[in-house]
Amino acid sequence: MIRQLIKLSGHYTFRVWFDAAKDLSFQDELVTIVRDFGCEFERWSANLLAIDAATAPLAQKLADYLFACQTAGQLVYETARSSDGGDKHWDRHS
Secondary structure (H helix, E strand, C coil), X not given: CCCCCCCCCCCEEEEEECCCCCCHHHHHHHHHHHHHHCCEEEECCCCEEEEXXXXXXXXXXXXXXXXXXXXXXXXXXXXXXXXXXXXXXXXXXX
């Protein structure tokens, strides 16, 4: 049983939601790009992908890319938690 958090990892997590009706090739493309960025990821379902960015600069790079994809209507994303334990929302204007 985990009783307390000793130290934050310093990582940043993003959740990406894909519309089930969208082309699956975009999802494959996104996974390739995320991997090329150096991020870890975990697929929760056919529609949901969790992405881990290890550093703040990498998180900002990923947020910029996800923001562009969201603006184009390809996905919806949100931040899960920032490294300081708060809920900083990364976006193109940070």
